[in-house]
Amino acid sequence: MNTILFPGSFNPFTVGHRSLVERVLPLFDRVVIAIGVNSQKACEARTHERLDAIRALYAAEPKVSVIAYSGLTVDACEAEGARWMLRGVRSVADFEYERNLADINRRISGIETLLLFTLPEYAAVSSSVVRELQAYGRDVSEFLPEGPGKP
Template sequence: MMKTLHKKIAVFPGTFDPFTIGHMSLVNRGLTMLDEIIVAVGINEAKSQYFTLEERVDMLQNLFRNNPRVRVLSYDCLTVDLAKKCEAGFILRGIRSVNDFEYEKTIADVNRKISGVETLVLFTEPEHTHISSTIVRELLRYGRKVNQFLPTGLVLPERNEK
């Protein structure tokens, strides 16, 4: 009897405000191990957003429009609940530092305990460890160019900042 092969699907959650070259690297590297990645744009009330949820989803849908192995959606629930809904067996996360590791390990342990969903952790490439959406947002607020921190093809909505 032949075993049914299940697609290896991961949810890659984040606020992605904005999506950086570090995020893109994680998606590209994740696709070497996974069949599909769902880039899940979450709502985080604890963070002040620069781009609206709709703008972030639109930017990412446009960025990945030619990649059938990447889906983009928004969500407002526990990441593990989204993973179950999307039949994803994994959550994809990136780690830039030791501080990230402690936080991500705790979340991964809880997620596995309450849902059985495993977390795949990829370490950020050294040349991207200094890049964060928080820093890119700050640069944007002060009118600085940020293209060097964004994936080729990501188009940011226009803002009139001072």
């Protein structure tokens, strides 16, 4: 089975994230959305709430599974049988960062990284921007995917 793992904190899971998943679905037999649990990042939404919300979004899509993991992302790939990792690129700065990570990940594990450029309409959308807008009471519905997992 050709599996790709899409890692991130997904706090929250945005329309940009959903776009990447939808675009990669035809290319792989299985897409694993992997919520990284990082003790150094402050996450407002608890991991299980993010798991439930993303699982609800993809309840009708058998090719998508959603997990949580801690530790190295390449170890999560290996545990899920994924030979590929999906990363989104919004800017040149993202590209440089992701390229370096991809090189290290390939070197230490053989895992290949597929970089997809974000669609232009989502280039400014990030989880951190959405969280900040929410903190100031702004409506962020246009940045969150429609569906049962939407808060």
